[in-house]
Amino acid sequence: FKYPAMLSYFYNDKDYEKISIEGIQCLEKYHGTAAGVINGDEHLSGNSPSQGAELCSVVEYMFSLQTMLEAFGNPYFADKLEKLAYNALPATITEDFMAHQYLQQANQVIANKAKRPWFNNNEESNMFGLEPNFGCCTANMHQGWPKFIKSLWYKEGKNTFIAMVHAPSSLFTDINGKSVHITAETDYPFKNRIKYNLKGNGIKDCTLKIRIPSWCNKFTIYKNDNIYHAKNTALSDNDFIILQDLQENDTVVIEFAMEIRKTFWYHNSIAIERGPLVYSLDIKENWKIFRELMGIKDYEVYPETPWNYALALNGECKECIQDISDTPFSKKSPPVTLYTKGKLCQNWGLSNNSAADLPYSPVHIDNTEEEIRLIPYGCSKLRVTEFPFYT
Structure with a gap:
């Protein structure tokens, strides 16, 4: 393969x-x-x-x-x-x-x-x-x-981080020397909720992309405990949700409908x-x-x-x-x-x-x-x- x-x-x-x-x-x-x-x-x-x-x-x-x-x-x-x-x-x-x-x-x-x-x-x-x-x-x-864990997060371009494979995880990286720390708190694959905690002074410069699994027909996203409305999101081929205008200490929660x-x-x-x-x-x-x-x-x-x-x-x-x-x-x-x-x-x-x-x-x-x-x-x-x- x-x-x-x-x-x-x-x-x-x-x-x-x-x-x-x-x-x-x-x-x-x-x-x-x-x-x-x-x-x-x-x-x-x-x-x-x-x-x-x-x-x-x-x-x-x-x-x-x-x-x-x-x-x-x-x-x-x-x-x-x-x-x-x-x-x-x-x-x-x-x-x-x-x-x-x-x-x-x-x-x-x-x-x-x-x-x-x-x-x-x-x-x-x-x-x-x-x-x-x-x-x-x-x-x-x-x-x-171990190799699975190494394949959870990907980087695209200079400042886009992709939550590609879902699991409990922590990402430590930087953008031009500014720290970026993202943790994914979840009981996935058994439960449908993933909470991303965004830390570091580089967060405001980054874009977060979250993969939407092919089996998921419905999902809800919350930003700082408020529903992140569809008009504020950009879907790319229905495969990713893209979040920008992020700030340090933001939280993002996604809930997949596991039908x-x-x-x-x-x-x-x-x-x-x-x-x-x-x-x-x-x-x-x-x-x-x-x-x-x-x-x-x-x-x-x-x-x-x-x-x-x-x-x-x-x-x-x-x-x-x-x-x-x-x-x-x-x-x-x-x-x-x-x-x-x-x-x-x-x-x-x-x-x-x-x-x-x-x-x-x-x-x-x-x-x-x-x-x-x-x-x-x-x-x-x-x-x-x-x-x-x-x-």
Whole structure:
């Protein structure tokens, strides 16, 4: 992915940005899943949610998106970056960073040593451990979050600072020797509010641009606790809000409308999304130690509750928002959970030790409708993310 972006530094050809976007769109069409990953187990493997995506590919894809953001400044890449960072990355690593998977699945209903339809990778590839299958991810996984943090803010021209990727952060910089300090206070991606505190004697000389995510159709901006009316803002292609005439100690608050939406995937399945987060079935997990050496443990994870649900296509989704803990991507206390309606799909079971191929939707089911609990993809280690649906 980085290749066209790197070439653009040496050759004045505007097609490189177009080539990058078309390359991503092509891979997503034939090998992508709802979590934003590209399926591949050393070879591209199609977009079934039971195929695997390598942890190395997650962090390297993130780095490529960061490189394209720097080269082209297109917020398209920021949307992709947030989706990977807030879903696929935490889902495949334990909270203490002592175990990870080589391959993750969007529909991952069991994670154990077993033969699966990988092209190259071995039977331990979706277990959680120190070095499942091969050690490259053990060395590579740590670049994900630090490089992500380095890619939150960008500078345009001499005095424009862009809040491109949203996360809690602090920016320390200057304009012609005058200090600029901007902090972003937020519980994003779980909550919709970001507060920017503007400090330093260079603030009056700067322009602040805030990216509007592609999933956001409505937003409200407050400046110093007053609504910052639309007539005082300049929208550029609906991608950024631009704020000028700033003063030291100003505060700017933006609230994105995080509407729950359904997106369509493999075999006409549906995924549930809210803001940059994808939601998955909350499956009760049973962690078993597979091996232990010098205090380092490898695990198998088994489901203890049914997973083969179809969702009501037109079912209402209710959200429950809680305080955020020190480990926000934790199954123990997900900051936001969703509740909707579903039915057990008894004709959908296991095949090759993974969820069988998704039945093509819509499906006909006579079972009783139940309330289904969904948690953020990044909080799950077992999950169903792409669901068959009934009408």
